[in-house]
C-alpha cells in the first residue's frame with residue numbers, strides 16, 4: 001500500500017474515550033490509522049481529527065493550560081479543509097453556544113467553536129441515568145468505492161445511541177445540516193436551565209453561555225434546585241403514593257414548583273432535540289458511537305476524511 005493511500009486520523013487524547021475511538025477506526029481497515037494528539041505540532045500530519053467524549057470542562061481546562069494546543073486545534077477546525085468529529089463532550093467543544101456550563105468555571109467554558117449550534121450540557125441526566133436508545137443512522141459514506149470496507153452500508157436500521165451524561169442540541173443555524181433528532185425530556189437541572197434560557201430569549205438577550213448556577217440564582221422568581229420537580233417525576237410519585245397525606249404533599253409541591261417549559265403541552269416536558277449535525281467538514285454527535293457495537297458513524301467519518309483528502313489533491 002503506497003503511503004499516500006494511508007489515512008491518518010488524530011484523536012484528541014487529553015481525557016475521555018480516545019482509545020475506544022482508536023479501536024473503532026482501526027478495526028475498519030488496515031489503510032486507516034489513528035494517532036493520539038496531545039501537542040500543537042502534531043496537526044500537520046493528520047487528515048482529520050476526533051474530539052472524544054469525556055468531560056468538556058476538564059478538556060477545556062487542560063487544553064487552555066497546554067501551550068499552543070487550543071490555538072492549534074481552533075486553527076485546524078476553523079480552517080475547515082480537513083474533517084473534525086466531536087462526540088458528546090467533543091461536540092460541546094465544537095458548539096458556538098453552550099448552556100448548563102459547570103459551576104467549577106466562573107469565566108465560562110473554553111470552547112473551540114466552529115458549528116453554529118446551541119447545546120445544553122447534561123440534558124439527558126447524570127452519569128447514573130445513562131441509557132441506550134434508537135437514533136437515526138448516518139447517511140452512506142462518500143467515496144465508499146475506494147475502500148472496500150465502506151461499501152454495503154446499511155442506511156435503514158436504527159443506530160444504537162449510547163447517551164452518557166449527554167448534551168442535546170437545542171437549536172442549529174441555517175448552515176447546519178441536521179442528521180438526527182430524538183424525543184426526550186430534560187433532566188431536572190437541564191429543565192431549570194431551559195426555563196431560564198427561554199426567559200432570556202423572550203427578553204431579547206443573546207445567550208452564548210449560561211451556567212446551571214446562573215439559572216438558579218436569578219433574583220426575584222429564581223428557584224431553588226431542591227424545589228424543582230418535573231411533571232413526569234411528580235406525577236409518577238403521586239400515583240405511586242400509598243398514603244393520602246403523602247399524596248397531598250406531592251400534589252402541593254407540584255402546584256408550587258412545577259417548571260412550565262415551552263413546548264411541554266403533553267405535560268411530560270419531552271421535546272424533540274437534535275443529536276447529530278454536520279456543518280461542512282465538521283460532524284457532531286451527542287451520543288457515543290465508539291462504545292456501540294456498530295461502526296457506521298466511524299465509517300461515515302472516514303468517508304468525509306477520504307473525500308477531503310481527494311479534494312486536496314485536485
Ligand SMILES: NC(=O)CC[C@H](N)C(=O)O
Pocket residue numbers: 052053054055056057087088089090092121122164165166167
Ligand atoms: N459522555 C460525555 O462526553 C459527557 C459530556 C459531559 N456532560 C460534558 O459536559 O463534558
